[in-house]
Structures are given as structure tokens and as C-alpha cells.
Amino acid sequence: MSNPSTPDAAEYSMEYAHIDAALKSRWQSFIELEKEINTFQPRQITDFFQEREALFAHLRSVNPKADDESLAVIADGQIISRADPNRQFYEQYDQRLMTEYVTVALLSHALCESAINAILAVCLAETDASALFNLIERADIKDKWQFAPKAVLPSYELPRSAALYESLNYLTKQRNALVHHKIQVHVAGKKIFEGSHFNREPYDESLRWIRRFFRLPYDLADHARNHLMPRFPVFVLIDRRPIA
DSSP states (O other): BTTTTTTTBBBOOOTTHHHHHHHHTHHHHHHHHHHHTOOOOOOOGGGHHHHHHHHHHHHHOOOSOOOOHHHHHHHHHHHHHHOOHHHHHHHHHHHHHHHHHHHHHHHHHHHHHHHHHHHHHHHHHHHHOOGHHHHHHHHHHHHHHGGGGGGGOOOOOOOTSSSHHHHHHHHHHHHHHHHHHOOOOOEEEEEEEEEEOOOOOOHHHHHHHHHHHHHHHHHHHHHHHHHHHTTTTTTOOEEEEEEE
């Protein structure tokens, strides 16, 4: 891509746009899942009548010598368990929600990193400080967003107390726990391996964090854009649609 605003007609690669498109492609499915979860109504026990009859028939076929009363107790117990609202919710939404959570977390983290790399590369190249990029590029993603832009504009700030930093810090922890996953192992009651520290939030909290993960790359880009103009490469994550 050429940038006509620069006198030397600089050209930039934009492969990070594929990550941008991949993240945005998940938005509609997330919105639909969020709506389902927020309007979830568990089935009543009476709605399980046909399943109970089918289960009883199956138990009768594999236990021909058992009496009806004992089979009914087993069938009723299993149906009561299946009808539990918490179990219904878990079976219907847990895996779907975690699929969205993991997908969005990984894509958001990748986009956050590729965006700051693009911003720094362009800004440093245009200020004849490109030699700094190889040093900065190795830094932790949080340090890149918090400190690296100071090489372009010393007055740049991203305070640790800011909600943006909080989101980036939490996203990084969750992403690292997934990408560098280690299982926890106990032997004879003694912990042998600590394992990864992936945090499973309550469902409503997971939905809120997914929304924050969706928005984070674009919010960070807006923050940098506001602080680094006019040197900020205006094409970086300029359009967040359809993410709201």
C-alpha cells in the first residue's frame, strides 16, 4: 500500500488486515449467541415427557427382568437431572461461549500486537529512527503499547490505571494461558505441576470480556491516533465496523 501523504511515497504491507477481517467476522455470531444467552428460558420438566418415555423404553429393553417401578425411579432421576436449569444452560451454551471467547481472545491479541508493530514501524521509519524498531519489537506487548510510542512522541501516555491498559493486561494473561497451556497435575495429593492460570469467569462476565476483547485493538489504535497525530499512520485500524 502506498501512502500519498508522505513525500517519498512510502509503501506499507498490510497483512494484518487479514487478522482485522477475521476478528470482525466473529462479531455477528457473538451478538447472536449473546442474545440467546440473555433470553434463555429453561425447558419445564413437563417438556421432557417424550424423552422420559423413550428412556424408560430403553431401560426396559436392556433390563427385561426388572420391575417397572425400579425402572421408573431410574428414568425419573435421569430426567430430573437433565431438566435442571443449570445443566440445560451448560449443555446448550458452555462450549459455544468458550469457542467464541478463545477465538476472539487469540484474534484480538494478535491484532493488538500487529497494530502496534505497524504503528511503530511507520512512525520510526518516517522519523529516521528505524534502527530502534528491532529493539522495541522484542518487547512485551504491554510495554509496546505503554512505552514504545514515546520514542516517537515523548508526551505519549497509556497509564496503568486506564481501562485500556487493564483490558490489554487481562487479555494478555488469558491469551498466554491458552497459547502456552500447561495442565495442573497432582500425585498422591501433592501438586507436581502448577498449570496455566486461565480464568473461567461467570457467563455474564465472559460476555462482557468478549466485548472488551473485540473493541480493544480499535480502542488502542484510537488512543495512539489521538496522541501521535500527525505522524500516526492513519490507515491502521481506522474502521472498526461492524464491531460496536
